[in-house]
Amino acid sequence: MATQKELLELADLFIQNEETLAEFYLACQDLFPSYREQFLDLAKQEEGHARIFAQVKAAIQEKPGAFSPGRFFPQTLQVMIAGIRQKIGELRERKLNSNYALTYMMDTENSLLEGEIAKAFQTEDNQVRELLDTVQRATAAHRETLRAILLQERK
Ligand SMILES: [Fe+2]
Secondary structure, three states: OOOHHHHHHHHHHHHHHHHHHHHHHHHHHHHOHHHHHHHHHHHHHHHHHHHHHHHHHHHHHHOHHHEEEOOOOHHHHHHHHHHHHHHHHHHHOOOOOHHHHHHHHHHHHOOHHHHOHHHHEEEOOHHHHHHHHHHHHHHHHHHHHHHHHHHHHHO
């Protein structure tokens, strides 16, 4: 069984993952001036997800016994976060071409992690499950937003 410390570490990584995604979308604003609003909106949504995972973390602190780790290992999240941070660096140094940045983001939103983010934790706590489902639904919507931008850009 996972200790409370392990569960909290996992929650922190999910928070960081969402914050890093928000940062990536903010950095995209300069690369795609015609889609500033869309990227700002995506960034705000990811910030919202970070706050949701902070709520999940608070629930774990309150009743750790009601939670167990879901489908993902901390290492998976660490690799993911490191990858996004590297891409943010490349974006800021203007080393990333716009089509590549978009497809990279599509791949990220399509990844196993984002695709099954509702399985971040196992819990019988209905309120938390509802929160995780909210994040899951938003991730699906992000893919649609990105796909629309990608199609538009390729015209
Ligand atoms: Fe998200």
